[in-house]
Amino acid sequence: MDTAIFFIQVLNSVQYGLLLFLVASGLTLIFGIMGIINLAHGSFYMIGAYLAFSLTGLIGDFWLALAAGVVVAVLIGLALEWLVIRFLYDRDHLYQVLLTYGLILIFEECRSLLWGDDVHGVPVPPALDFSIPLTENLSYQVFRVAMSAICLALAAGMYWLIQKTRLGMMIRAGSVNREMVQSLGINIGLLYRVVFALGVALAAFAGMLGSPVSSVFPGMGNQVLIVSFVVVVIGGIGSVKGALVAALAIGFADTFGKVLLPQIAGMVVYLLMAAILLWRPQGIFGKA
Amino acid sequence: MNDSKALASRRRFLKTAAGGAAAAAGVLHAPFIIAQPAKIKVGLMLPYTGTYAALGTAITNAFKLYIAEKGGKLAGRELEYVVLDDESDPAKGVDNASRIVNRDKVDVLVGTVHSGVQAGMVKVSRESGVLSIIPNAGFGAATGALCAPNIFRTSFSNWQTIHALGKVMMEKGHKTCAWITHKYAAGQEMFEGFKEGYEKVGGRIVKDLWLPFPNVEFQALLTEIAAAKPSATACFFAGGGAVKFVKDYDAAGLKKNIPLYGNGFLTDGTLQAQGASAQGILTTLHYADSLNVPKDREFRLNYAKAYKLQPDVYAVQGYDAAQLLDIGLKAVKGDMKNTKGMIKAMEGVTIDSPRGKWKMSKAHNPIQDSYLRQVVGEQNKFVGVAWKALEDPARGCKMG
Incomplete structure (x- = not known):
């Protein structure tokens, strides 16, 4: 592998890692802070992609569609939390798995009824639809660079929200001791509803942002669900910083695994997870 | 469903009534008193949910279209359907197939799309001896090492869809190429079919790349293609x-210096989503848009009229499955129990298909033309015949 190709592969790794982070960050919020094992997370990603497809067609502008889609996703998140999720906080993980698995089936069926089973594409926003040549044959799409930048900005935004704001302080406190926060006069029900909606919105946003390059197809959510859980577990449950580091690590493992170890490319990510968990069973940034 | 129940009880009534009515035979019209023969039970085991739902529906639609064109009867016998959604789940393949064959006792088994599910169905077909027609799955062994007298295919073998491509690429001056696909059984079969054809005409595969199924993160491997600098992919x-x-390949800027080729699945039913990225791509398959075949024009018109949809290659294969069944049934005058007679009639038959006439091979797979197609707008336009009467080598098949 010559140097130029090596650096392009590094770029590929970072770009894939950042997109993974975006999907997984919502999961780490819901799983880590609320303690809900949310198997339907992939479905929210899928809903986002289909929303981008419909709204872009309807509104005509990708970025406006993105904004509208986030609003829809937040509403879906609030409604779901109120309808079903809030009954799960005091229950065993098995109930959560059962219910959120049921949600996957419901969302898949709704998707089939509303949008059908065809594959759809979302056009890349025209302003970013050009490429920078890297070698004589290869170029890099500017939209992919923009995606990475947006992912980074969101990572920074989430860090600020959770570490520096009053809301973030309540979220962190709520994850440690629910009853104590409640007895201090904070409406924990409302707080959890907001966190859940935020998690749904993050997943849907990832689906929307990625839709021009990933295209939109049935079952797309299941593909990201498993790798999202891997990110959350490696990074340490509930740690946004951990999710970022883990997502980048997986980006590198996946990219270079495909290139250097093609025979076991499908396993590399899981081998990495096994190795990290042997070293730190609670994940890189998890609390023991 | 209620209809069929009502029909069944009416049939029972007719049977008991027939004896009494026979006495009055002299004065009544003959058709009224003859008890109808039992309906032919057709098992449709296809995907109706999941990724391949659209394919299962197209096959079913076209199968029923042919029956409707024949007035709802084949060789004078009505049909009833036992429909089973196989969900393209290989884990349930054997169970589902044996349920529909042994419990529902279908006379003929039609299915399926997914090769992994097909492997289970082939096992059940071989054990039970039920007449089986495969309307899609290209799983090579079904008409290769696992071929059987009662198993027929009206679609293709994986090998067959891509074997002609090497010759085409060589004619376009591509002496080297890179290969890329998902790492699973079908990908492996396609690779072998392509490699055999390409190397026979002197081509060299400089890099073969494999992606874990169903991973779609192509960036790393696209970079590898750029580094290997082949003449085509x-x-x-x-x-x-x-x-x-197709979109990633184009966005990475590879398309203009290293043209992309594939078999027809690359651009079939996907063109609207692929948009400009797919324009000009050359593919091989046994069906194309704007084929100059009169039967095709008629089929497309009738299909569009019946379902308000344009048919695709999967519909054509489903239509031919019904045609094949018709030929078998006619030969035995509707006596479904005479499986041997049906198989004899179906072997070596020539089917007048919308894709053009094709002949059943000794291994029970179509011997058919492989067409070269090019993406123009949202169509896979017919360019020419890439390989006349291409026959799967049917390796390991001891029949015929």
Whole structure:
């Protein structure tokens, strides 16, 4: 592998890692802070992609569609939390798995009824639809660079929200001791509803942002669900910083695994997870 | 469903009534008193949910279209359907197939799309001896090492869809190429079919790249293609993977210096989603848009009229499955129990298909033309015949 190709592969790794982070960050919020094992997370990603497809067609502008889609996703998140999720906080993980698995089936069926089973594409926003040549044959799409930048900005935004704001302080406190926060006069029900909606919105946003390059197809959510859980577990449950580091690590493992170890490319990510968990069973940034 | 129940009880009534009515035979019209023969039970085991739902529906639609064109009867006998959604789940393949064959006792088994599910169905077909027609799955062994007198295919073998591609690429001056696909059984079969054809005409595969199924993160491997600098790229992708691959290949700037080739699944049913990225791509398959076949024009018109949809290659294969069944039934005058007689009639038969006439091979797979097609707008336009009467080598098949 010559140097130029090596650096392009590094770029590929970072770009894939950042997109993974975006999907997984919502999961780490819901799983880590609320303690809900949310198997339907992939479905929210899928809903986002289909929303981008419909709204872009309807509104005509990708970025406006993105904004509208986030609003829809937040509403879906609030409604779901109120309808079903809030009954799960005091229950065993098995109930959560059962219910959120049921949600996957419901969302898949709704998707089939509303949008059908065809594959759809979302056009890349025209302003970013050009490429920078890297070698004589290869170029890099500017939209992919923009995606990475947006992912980074969101990572920074989430860090600020959770570490520096009053809301973030309540979220962190709520994850440690629910009853104590409640007895201090904070409406924990409302707080959890907001966190859940935020998690749904993050997943849907990832689906929307990625839709021009990933295209939109049935079952797309299941593909990201498993790798999202891997990110959350490696990074340490509930740690946004951990999710970022883990997502980048997986980006590198996946990219270079495909290139250097093609025979076991499908396993590399899981081998990495096994190795990290042997070293730190609670994940890189998890609390023991 | 209620209809069929009502019909069944009416049939029972007719049977008991027939004896009494026979006495009055002299004065009544003959058709009224003859008890109708039992309906032929057709098992449709196809995907109606999941990724391949659209394919299962197209096959079913076209199968029923043919029956409707024949007035709802084949060889004078009505049909009833036992429909089973196989969900393209290989884990349930054997169970589902044996349920529909042994419990529902279908006379003929039609299915399926997914090769992994097909492997289970072939096992059940071989054990039970039930007449089986495969309307899609290209799983090579079904008409190769696992071929059987009662198993027929009206679609293709994986090998067959891509074997002609090497010759085409050589004619376009591509002496080297890179290969990329998902690492699973179908990908492996496609690779072997392509490699055999390409190397026979002197081509050299400089890099073969494999992606874990169903991973669609292509960036790393696209970079590898750029680094290997082949003259062209050949690939096998279908459905959502095909859409993303064609778009990513174009966005990475590879398309203009290293043209992309594949078999027809790369651009079938996906063109609207692929948009400009797919324009000009050359593919091989046994069906194309704007084929100059009169039967095709008639089929397309009738299909569009019946379902308000344009038919695709899967519909054609389903239509031919019904045609094949018709030929078998006619030969035995509707006596479904005479499986031997049906098989004899179906072997070596020539089917007048919308894709053009094709002949049943000794291994029970179509001997058919492989067409070269090019993406123009949202059509896979017919360019020419890439390989006349291409026959699968049917390796390991001891029949015939």
